Amino acid sequence: MTAAPEYLTSLLASYAREPPKTRPFVTLTFAQSLDGKIAGTAGKQLALSGHESLVMTHWLRTLHDAILVGSGTALNDDPQLNSALAFTLAFLSTSKRALDYGCPQRAKLLRNYALGSGAGRQPWVVSRRDADPEWETRRQALEKAGARVLVLPAELESRSSIAALLSLLRTEGIRSLMVEGGAQIITAFFGASDTCVDTVLITTAPVLIGASGVSYKVPEVRFTSPLFFFSPH
Numbered sequence: 001m002t003a004a005p006e007y008l009t010s011l012l013a014s015y016a017r018e019p020p021k022t023r024p025f026v027t028l029t030f031a032q033s034l035d036g037k038i039a040g041t042a043g044k045q046l047a048l049s050g051h052e053s054l055v056m057t058h059w060l061r062t063l064h065d066a067i068l069v070g071s072g073t074a075l076n077d078d079p080q081l082n083s084a085l086a087f088t089l090a091f092l093s094t095s096k097r098a099l100d101y102g103c104p105q106r107a108k109l110l111r112n113y114a115l116g117s118g119a120g121r122q123p124w125v126v127s128r129r130d131a132d133p134e135w136e137t138r139r140q141a142l143e144k145a146g147a148r149v150l151v152l153p154a155e156l157e158s159r160s161s162i163a164a165l166l167s168l169l170r171t172e173g174i175r176s177l178m179v180e181g182g183a184q185i186i187t188a189f190f191g192a193s194d195t196c197v198d199t200v201l202i203t204t205a206p207v208l209i210g211a212s213g214v215s216y217k218v219p220e221v222r223f224t225s226p227l228f229f230f231s232p233h
């Protein structure tokens with residue numbers, strides 16, 4: 001297929017307009033089991049999406065300016081976040097943990113970027129500044145490994161971390177953001193005090209994972225747009 005499917009382009013048609021001033025358009029999308037689990041015991045990455053759903057996810061990746069995953073997902077899954085095109089990654093962290101991403105054994109995004117010729121875009125890591133000198137050491141190491149580290153500016157500190165992140169990304173020219181997870185990030189976007197999600201697209205796989213699987217929470221439902229479920233497995 002050489003063009004994005006019509007059901008996705010029509011779903012995201014409004015993203016051609018000017019985004020809000022304080023944030024990009026945001027699509028929250030992930031795959032879950034019937035009992036609402038997005039990963040297995042101890043975060044084991046699961047192939048919940050079938051072929052059709054993966055094709056959809058890869059098209060979605062091409063239809064957004066950037067993809068966000070939490071540092072937990074970046075470290076646990078070591079994702080590529082690619083498809084036919086290459087992508088920017090931004091991920092959010094309030095701790096030094098995200099900066100561990102520079103570890104070469106688990107940094108496919110950095111390796112793809114280093115290959116050049118469009119194999120992958122430069123990963124961005126978003127972090128709050130930490131007073132610990134170790135933070136600066138790790139930031140420098142991550143930048144040396146090829147990432148761009150964005151530090152949340154002090155003037156955004158009073159806002160919720162999601163609002164501050166989105167504002168920063170918008171300032172950096174990101175007009176549309178695809179948020180893939182994981183559990184904490186999904187929970188944070190569902191619970192953000194300002195409405196900040198335009199589209200929710202959930203793949204449901206016809207499996208049960210059980211209580212030890214990883215799940216997200218929906219602290220508050222703050223949006224009125226319809227949800228889109230992608231069920232064919």
Ligand SMILES: NC(=O)C1=CN([C@@H]2O[C@H](COP(=O)(O)OP(=O)(O)OC[C@H]3O[C@@H](n4cnc5c(N)ncnc54)[C@H](O)[C@@H]3O)[C@@H](O)[C@H]2O)C=CC1
Nearest residue numbers: 030031039043070071072073093161181182183184185188
């Ligand atoms: N089925 C699916 O579609 C997907 C499943 N996953 C799964 O999710 C699991 C990882 O999820 P988690 O461990 O919850 O990690 P996560 O990917 O949600 O990242 C957690 C980190 O994000 C940052 N963060 C989260 N909320 C924040 C907030 N409000 N403000 C600032 N920073 C914040 C913090 O650094 C935190 O440590 C993995 O097992 C992965 O396989 C991940 C993505 C998609």
Ligand SMILES: Nc1nc(O)c(N)c(N[C@@H]2O[C@H](COP(=O)(O)O)[C@@H](O)[C@H]2O)n1
Nearest residue numbers: 031046047048049077079080081082180
């Ligand atoms: N759409 C979807 N379906 C699943 O079943 C999944 N487990 C995920 N996970 C997300 O995709 C990332 C892996 O991407 P690559 O294949 O490495 O490009 C993973 O980190 C999650 O964000 N998504």
